Amino acid sequence: MTPAGFEHAVESGRAPALAFLARHGEYRQAVSVFPSLTPVCLSSIATGAGPDVHHIPSLVWWHRRERRIVEYGSSFSALRAAGFSQGIADTVFNMNQRHLGADAVTVYEALEDAGLVAAAVNITCYRGRHRHLPTLPWLTRAAYGPKRFFYYSLFESDRTGAPLAVRNRAAGSLDAYAAAVGRWLVTRDGFDFFAYYLSDFDYASHARGPSGAADVALERTDAAIAALLDAAGGPDAFLDRYAVIVHSDHGQTEVERAARLETPFAGLEDAVVVTASNRAGQVYLLPEARVDAADLARRLDGEAAVEVSLRREDGDAVARRDGEELRFRPGHGGWETSGDAALLDHPDALRRAWNALGNPNAGDLLVSAATGWELTDLGGSHHAGGGSHGSLVAGDSLVPLLTIGVDAAPARITEVAPAVLSHFGVELPAYQREAAGAA
Ligand SMILES: [Zn+2]
Numbered sequence: 001m002t003p004a005g006f007e008h009a010v011e012s013g014r015a016p017a018l019a020f021l022a023r024h025g026e027y028r029q030a031v032s033v034f035p036s037l038t039p040v041c042l043s044s045i046a047t048g049a050g051p052d053v054h055h056i057p058s059l060v061w062w063h064r065r066e067r068r069i070v071e072y073g074s075s076f077s078a079l080r081a082a083g084f085s086q087g088i089a090d091t092v093f094n095m096n097q098r099h100l101g102a103d104a105v106t107v108y109e110a111l112e113d114a115g116l117v118a119a120a121v122n123i124t125c126y127r128g129r130h131r132h133l134p135t136l137p138w139l140t141r142a143a144y145g146p147k148r149f150f151y152y153s154l155f156e157s158d159r160t161g162a163p164l165a166v167r168n169r170a171a172g173s174l175d176a177y178a179a180a181v182g183r184w185l186v187t188r189d190g191f192d193f194f195a196y197y198l199s200d201f202d203y204a205s206h207a208r209g210p211s212g213a214a215d216v217a218l219e220r221t222d223a224a225i226a227a228l229l230d231a232a233g234g235p236d237a238f239l240d241r242y243a244v245i246v247h248s249d250h251g252q253t254e255v256e257r258a259a260r261l262e263t264p265f266a267g268l269e270d271a272v273v274v275t276a277s278n279r280a281g282q283v284y285l286l287p288e289a290r291v292d293a294a295d296l297a298r299r300l301d302g303e304a305a306v307e308v309s310l311r312r313e314d315g316d317a318v319a320r321r322d323g324e325e326l327r328f329r330p331g332h333g334g335w336e337t338s339g340d341a342a343l344l345d346h347p348d349a350l351r352r353a354w355n356a357l358g359n360p361n362a363g364d365l366l367v368s369a370a371t372g373w374e375l376t377d378l379g380g381s382h383h384a385g386g387g388s389h390g391s392l393v394a395g396d397s398l399v400p401l402l403t404i405g406v407d408a409a410p411a412r413i414t415e416v417a418p419a420v421l422s423h424f425g426v427e428l429p430a431y432q433r434e435a436a437g438a439a
Helices: 003-012 016-023 038-047 076-082 084-099 107-113 173-188 200-208 213-231 235-241 293-299 349-357 413-423 430-438
Strands: 026-031 060-063 068-071 118-121 130-132 143-145 148-151 193-196 244-247 253-259 272-277 280-285 306-313 316-321 324-331 334-339 365-369 372-375 398-404
Touching: 003 016, 003 213, 003 398, 016 213, 016 244, 016 398, 026 413, 038 107, 038 413, 060 272, 060 280, 068 076, 068 084, 076 084, 084 143, 107 118, 107 193, 107 413, 118 173, 143 148, 148 173, 173 193, 173 200, 173 213, 200 213, 213 235, 244 413, 280 293, 293 306, 293 316, 293 365, 306 349, 316 349, 324 349, 349 365, 365 372, 398 413, 413 430
Parallel strands: 118 148, 118 193, 253 372
Antiparallel strands: 026 398, 060 068, 130 143, 244 398, 272 280, 280 365, 306 316, 306 365, 316 324, 324 334
């Protein structure tokens, strides 16, 4: 949800639960990460770090050591193209058990190590210390999540009577599942911390565009929030009991056209792997490549679908846009730059670009799509005529953020986890302390 979408929801009278929370909290806009794609954003929220620490680079990426594509579900056709069972294993298990950085600390791990009880529903970054077996008897692979762990009906630490999550996504069955679990948890006060993830508004926004999403999904999203307030005995009783941070993980912008990011790299099929999804792409150089990342960047000059590319060169980051380049690196408490800084005029752009490039799983060239464009995924799918996200542009990157009873003012989605840990008096991981010092 975009800040404009949130503000409209609160003012329209159609979202009474959100409006109640907004009246009792402090509202601001915050910045997402790059790429502003769900697995990257949710990992950033749960670990309080950028991709340089949590190592999740995109919805789809090239695993250099295993020499294969990892696809977390850009679309059904993309999952099929990547190999359905591999895609499911990567999405459900490997993202948390293998791909999420070993040095990253999830908010659930930090809280439960301090003796608190964490709960999570449907959020894709869930790594914790508790072993959970799937609800399907023929699946035997365990996942490790927080003590109270609910994941699309596939993992359920407790019997809540929630309806099956995956009945009808377009009709809001994922949020209905989350709401039933949330109602059960709040009724029992069964947690110290609860990550309550509602994704059906994003689904509607992909189909209808960010301004049309409210028409079909706003009341449902609000009802899922109202379910928690009701379960506590009403809105005031809810706020007597809990401090709350309400935010989205990324925005969305309208998409009119789609392009294949593979096309500009025609003839280099033996040298590069291109992975793209929504409004971001990554290009990986294979060990046998006889071109470098600067050559790849030049191939994108004049591509209407591409606004800016990013790469590392001699310890610097290099952004290229319309044939012009900006070099930058951290230094002297800020950034040392050479070139036209206006090339990266997006929110918090230097920091987000630097952190994306610092991810060992990132491509050698990162691509941020131009406004109105999407890059087709492995299965050729796109959301032209609807909405999408993933790029550096403000519409994809800015999120609404509301704090109620929390003594913190997060300006980035990476600052949510440290706000939670500080609220409970739990020591922050070293990388969160360093980021707070640098901010
Ligand atoms: Zn999305």
